[in-house]
Amino acid sequence: MEAVPVLSIFAENKPGKLEKITEVLAKEGINILGFSIVSVKDFGVIKFLVDKPEKAYQKFKERGFTVAKVPCLGIELEDRPGGLYEVVKLISSKEINIESALVYVAETRKKAYFVFEVEDLDSAWEKLKGEGANFLRASDFIKE
Amino acid sequence: MEKRYFNPKIELLPREELGALQLKKLKKIINKVYKRVPHYRKKFEEAGVKPSHLKTLEDIRHFPFTTKEDLFVDYPFGLLAEPLEKVVRLHTSSGTTGKPKALFFSRKDVMAQAELIARSLVMSGATSGDILQNSMTYGLFTGALVMHYGAELLGMLVIPAGPGNTERQIELMRTFGTTCIHMTPSYALYVASLIQEKGLKPGKDLKLKRAYLGAEPYTEETRRKIEEMLKVDVFNCYGLSEMGGPGVGFECPVKEGLHLWEDAFLVEIVNPENGEPVKPGEVGELVLTSLNREAMPLIRYRTRDLTRFIPEPCSCGRTHVRIARILGRADDMFIVRGVNIFPQQIEGVLMGIKGVAQNYQIILEGYDEMTVKVEIDRDFFDGRIERLLKLKEEITEKLRQAIQVRPKVELVEPGTLPVSEGKAKRVIDKRTL
Known part of the structure; x- marks a missing residue:
């Protein structure tokens, strides 16, 4: 299975929280490839696709953050009108529910991936793997 | 012997x-x-x-x-x-x-x-x-x-x-x-x-x-x-x-x-x-x-x-x-919306829920609003927001059943609530009557 690790951090909705989180990545020289922020009133979850996920995970843990690694699937998007539409159409045609998603632009104006989280990763992979989509591989972006 | x-x-x-x-x-x-x-x-x-x-x-x-x-x-x-x-x-x-x-x-x-x-x-x-x-x-x-x-x-x-x-x-x-x-x-x-x-x-x-x-x-x-x-x-x-x-x-x-x-x-x-x-x-x-x-x-x-x-x-x-x-x-008893509540009732409910860490705080403010801040367990977090929302709902519902008042529940990061190294101060009453 071509799953890629996305880091997920639990954060209270307070000023300066995102600053503290991104500071960890900046100080450790970890590059953010894509991110998403979901907030529900008093707390939120911030997700990152990074080039050194294992190191980032350890550093967040060491500094007392509440962090988890979530395996996701990434499908290549075409950079033209309807590019995202076609990917999500494929996913929904398989009755797969997207729980969260972020976009990773691998090459500006050339190559991007829709990276998404589902409840049952194995079954989603089984349904999608034969559909001719280009999946993002961990080895495509991880440098550790 | x-x-x-x-x-x-x-x-x-x-x-x-x-x-x-x-x-x-x-x-x-x-x-x-x-x-x-x-x-x-x-x-x-x-x-x-x-x-x-x-x-x-x-x-x-x-x-x-x-x-x-x-x-x-x-x-x-x-x-x-x-x-x-x-x-x-x-x-x-x-x-x-x-x-x-x-x-x-x-x-x-x-x-x-x-x-x-x-x-x-x-x-x-x-x-x-x-x-x-x-x-x-x-x-x-x-x-x-x-x-x-x-x-x-x-x-x-x-x-x-x-x-x-x-x-x-x-x-x-x-x-x-x-x-x-x-x-x-x-x-x-x-x-x-x-x-x-x-x-x-x-x-x-x-x-x-x-x-x-x-x-x-x-x-x-x-x-x-x-x-x-x-x-x-x-x-x-x-x-x-x-x-x-x-x-x-x-x-x-x-x-x-x-x-x-x-x-x-x-x-x-x-x-x-x-x-x-x-x-x-x-x-x-x-x-x-x-x-x-x-x-x-x-x-x-x-x-x-x-x-x-x-x-x-x-x-x-x-x-x-x-x-x-x-x-x-x-003397610990506090009254919210006319109901007598002991901090121990809240504690009893929280300790019985998986995903909750040790510390909690009860804040009373405004017009009889009760907020319970609960630290989540670090190992419980799997990155999914749905799981947190479910936990929040479970805490709210179980507290409501136990104390007959529906509190506002806030999930906070582990280690962020004050721990008093002595008698625990669990209830903060900011209500002004």
Whole structure:
């Protein structure tokens, strides 16, 4: 299975929280490839696709953050009108529910991936793997 | 051979003889305060009772209660039943406002309370070979010093660590092989979480066997959590400075309620509203009369602590009565939207939910709005927001069922709520009426 690790951090909705989180990545020289922020009133979850996920995970843990690694699937998007539409159409045609998603632009104006989280990763992979989509591989972006 | 009882004669005394002993002591002490303490004489006269009216233990019902307010009459020495020359120790108990309660002890009082502690420690299985790290506050508070004297009387090695400086606490435990600890339950949770964070393995890196936890009420769930985290037996201990500090009540290994040492205290449980005795097993306010106290005996003292009798005889063989763990302090109670709520009810619910860490806080504000802030368990977080939303919903619903009020629940990161290294401050009331 071509799953890629996305880091997920639990954060209270307070000023300066995102600053503290991104500071960890900046100080450790970890590059953010894509991110998403979901907030529900008093707390939120911030997700990152990074080039050194294992190191980032350890550093967040060491500094007392509440962090988890979530395996996701990434499908290549075409950079033209309807590019995202076609990917999500494929996913929904398989009755797969997207729980969260972020976009990773691998090459500006050339190559991007829709990276998404589902409840049952194995079954989603089984349904999608034969559909001719280009999946993002961990080895495509991880440098550790 | 391991000693099972510190004072077997008294601890196993048949109930009938225990009652006779209590009556003898009670008559003596009622006489003494009537003769020597003007405030008690006045109270007895106002209630129309004389020491000679006391024929049976039940007759105590006709005598007036002593309340916190009585301790401030003729303050600070007014309730002394002995001349100051016989007094060797002052302890105070923090009042919420103003002057602290002043409690005085003679040398005999100090040693009598130490014996109650020694009995209790032996009851828990401790011997003179044990090492007690005493992490209660030394000083005006009775908690640490009284335990200290009792543990020394038993012959334990006492490490007078005092509270706080948790790094050092853990270092002491490792260096000296501490086997028993004495602290508040909220601090024990904090210490346990730091031990976990450091990657230390209780049972391997630490030699802890028993934890004596008291000075604030806690639930069975909290006990189990601490026992699991520290790999210890937790014994609930109960006391109050007015009755000499810790050692008033203590759990035996059966861990179903606390034995109150009845040769030292006459125990009643009354309806907090009208002062009438409750039915056996019914919850009410604990009322204690000190039977041994020489310097400052208190008659029918209203503890404000809520509990109930456990009437069945205990399988440990001790004949002294048992009470349930303290269910709350009448003063801790707060009212939200007309409903009486105890912090312990909230704690009980939270500790039973998977995904919740140790700490919580109750905030009351605005127009009777109640917010419960709950720390999530670091290991519970799997990155999914749905799981957090479900947890929040579960907490809200279970709290609503338990307290009949639907609170606002906020999930916060572990380690972000303040931990008081002493009595836990769980309720913040910002309401202005």
